[in-house]
Amino acid sequence: MEPLTSNKSNSYLTFKLGEEQYAAHVDKVLNILEMSPLTHVPKAPEYMKGVMNLRGAVLPVIDARIKFGMEATEYTSNTCIVVLDVDMDGDSVHVGAIVDSVQAVIEIKTEQILPLPTLGSRYKAEYIIGMAKLDNKFIIILNMDAVFSADEITTLKIEAETTAMAEETAEAEAPTEAN
C-alpha cells in the first residue's frame, strides 16, 4: 500500500468513523498501517493515543473518533492507522490517525464537491472542504491540515461541534437531495 500519490489528482481515500464516511485527499496520505501497539503518553489529552515507531521515527497517533467528539470504541481487525502528512505552520508533520476502517480510493471531481450549506454561524468551515454525494451516500471531505494541526484543546472543542454539525447537515441534506 506504499505510495498513494498522484499528480494533484481527484483521488480521495475514504474511511469510516461510526456510520459516517469521510475522505482525505491522497496527497495527504503517506501510508496505511494495521492497528499496532502504541506507547501511551501519560497525562496527554485523551485523543492523543500515544506514539509508535514508524521506520525509526516517532509517530504521534491520534484517535480520530475521540478527536471528532465521538464515543471511543474497541479496536477491531478493521481498525487502521492512516499516516498523514499535514502542514503545521508551513512545516510538514507526520501524524497517524486511527479510523474505524479504510474504504477505498475514489475519484471525486471538483464539480462534484458541494459547498457546505451555511446553516448557521456555529459551523467551522475551515475544517471541511466540502461534501460529495456518491451512490446516494454523503462523504465529508476533510481539510486534513486544519483538522490535525490545530491547537489540541481548542480543536477538540471545535471539532466536537463541527462533527455534530456535519452529521446534522448530512441528515438534513439527504432528503432534499433525494427528492
Next chain:
Amino acid sequence: MDDFRTKFIEEASELIEKMEDALLDLEKSPDDENLIQLVFRVMHTLKGNSSMFGFEQIEKFTHNLETIYDLVRNQQLALSEEIINTTLACVDHLKNMLDESNYEDSDFMTTHNGLMAKILYIANPSEHPMGTDGASPSPTAPQSTPAQPEELATYYILFEPHETIFNNGTNPLYLLDELSELGQIKAFAHLNRMPAFEQLDTDLCYTYWEIFLSTDKDLDAINEVFIFVESDCKLDIQKISDVNILNNNKFIGELEELVRTKSDIGLASAQQLAMRSTSQVKHAKAEVVKKERINTREKNVSSIRVSSEKLDSLMNLVSELVITQARLSLFDNQHDVHGLTPIVESVQKLSRQLRDLAFGIVLIPIENLITRFQRLVRDLSVELKKEVDFIADGTDTELDKTIIDNLADPLMHILRNSLDHGIEEAEVRIAHGKPVKGTIKFKAYYSGASVIIQISDDGAGMNPEAIREKAIQKGIIAPERKLSKKEILDLIFLPGFSTASKVTDISGRGVGMDVVRKKIAAIRGEVDVDSELGRGTTITIKLPLTLSIIDGLLVSINKTSYVIPLAAIKKIYAVDKKLKYGSFNNLKTLDDEQIPFFSLRKEFNLTPSDEQMEQIVVVNFEDSNVGLVVDHVEGEYQAVLKPLGRHYKSHDIFSGATILGNGTVALVMDTNKIIKMFAHLTH
C-alpha cells in the same frame, strides 16, 4: 571562483575575530610579546589571503596596519592605547570591507580614508627610531623578535665616592642618571656612614651606592660614565650575569632583604644570587619558547573545517548505529549463539566511544561568544561613561553548536541590560560606598546533564516594589494579589514588561526579557532571575548539554518502558510496598534522609500493581532529592532522543522518545518538569 571568494570571506571573518580577541587581551597585557606576535601573524595571513583572492583594498589596508605591528614587535614603537583603539576600529572596518558592495557607500569610504590616514600617521613618525638605543633591526628584516633582550647582561657596580667629591663640582646623582641611560638600573644607596646631625658637614659626601645595571653595552661604556671621577672614588664594576636578571622579582627581593639586614650587599653575595637567578631566567625563557612551539603545533591541528551538513549526517549515522546496536544486544540476550556475546559487547563499547567522540565534535567552547561580549562591554562602557570590569569564568565549558548560536542574542541582551540599568553612574556608586568600577561576571559551569550560565552585576539591583507597582499599572497582575519576591522578579519575563523607566539607545528598544526567555526556551533552556536591591542582579540560564543522545536508566511502569536520564539519578532503592505506604506524608526515610516521593503509577493514573517490591529512583531536583517510584529497573540504556513531534509540544514532561531494541518506543522523562508538575498538583 565565487566559491573561493566565499571561502576567503569565511576564513577572513574568522581571522578578524581572532585578531579582535588577541587585541582585547593585548589591551590588558600590552607587554605580552606572544600576543603582539599573534596579532602580527594574523594580519599577515589576512594580507596574504586577500592579495591571493584579489581583495586589493583589504590587502593595502592590512599592509599598513601590519607595518605598525611590525614596528611594535621590533620594539621601535611602544604599544599605546591609541594604537589599540585605532586597530579595534580597523577590525570593525575590516568586517565591513569583506562586503565589497560597501565600497560605493560614501560614509564607508570616509571611514576608510580616515582610518587609513590614521594608520599611516601612527606608522610614519616611528620610522625614525624613538632613540632608545641605536642598533635596531630594520623593519624590512622581520627576524625573530626579542633580539635585543638576548644580548643584555647584568653588572654589579660599587660606587663609593670620596668624601671630597663635591669639591670639583661633581654630583654623583648625575652619574646615576647617566648610568640609567645605558639600560635598566637598580641602585641601593647606603647612608650608614652618615654622621650625627651635629657633625654633618654639608660639603662632604657620605653616601655610597651599590648599583645593578642590565645593559647591552660593554664594560668600557660603563667605565666611560665614571671617567671624570675615577680619581675621586672607589669603583668596582663586575659582570655578574649574561642575561637581564633585574626583572626577576626573586632576585630583587633577595637583594632588598640583604640591604635591610646587612646594609651592604657585597660583590660575593651579589654574584651568588645572580648565578641562581640567571639559571631561572634562562629556564623561564626556554619554557616560553617551548610553550610557543607547543601552541603553534596545537593550533595547526585544532583548526580543520568541516561543513555542518557532514557533521549532521555523521550524527544521524551514529544515532542509527546506537539503535542497531541495541537491537543486536537484545538479539544476543534472546538467542544463545556461541561466541556472539563478546562480539556484541565490543560493538557496544565501540559504538559508545564513537558516540561520545561524534558528539564531542559538535560541542564548542562558550569562549567563542566571549570575545563578542568583551567587545560589547568595552564599547558600551565607553559610550555610557561607566567603568566596568567584565570577568568571564568557565569559558572552556562546551555546548552544542546550535545552542551556542542561539544563545548569542539573548546573552547580549542580558549584558546590555546589566550595563545600562544595572551598573550605576560613578557618582552614585561612590555615594553608596561601592567601588567606582562596576563588575559584570560571566560564569559557565556544568551541573549534571545541564550547563549553567550566570551573568551577575554588582549594580543597583531591582526593586520588587517598583516591579510590582509597574505590573499592577500595566494590568499584568491584580493589585490585591500577594506574590513572593521570586514571583515578582519573575514578572519581568512577561511580555510587555520593561523595567527601564526611560528608553535609552542601548536597551529598551521594545525587546524585553520575554523575548530572552522565549529564545532560551526554544533551545530547551530555562532562565531565572535573582536580585538584591542595591547589591546587584544575577540572571541564571540552564541549558541542556546536548540535544540528541543521553545516557539513561531504562525502567518500566505497567509494562511500559521509560528512560530516566542517568545524570539526574542519585541512587536506586528496592522497597517493600507495604512499608512504603505506611510512611507519612509521602516521605520515605532512606539512608537516614527524609525523601519525598511520587508513585509514577499513581501520577500517571494507572492502576496499582500487585507486585510486592517496587523501586524508588532517587533523582536530583533543585538541590534536593526526590524519589520516583517505578515497577522495575531494567538497566542502563543509551537513548537516542527523538522528538515527540509538534503534537506533544505543550506536553513537556517528556523530553522526547527513544526507540528500543525491540522496536517499541520508550518515553524519556524530564524529571525536573515531572516533579514540578506533581508537586504542583499535590499542593
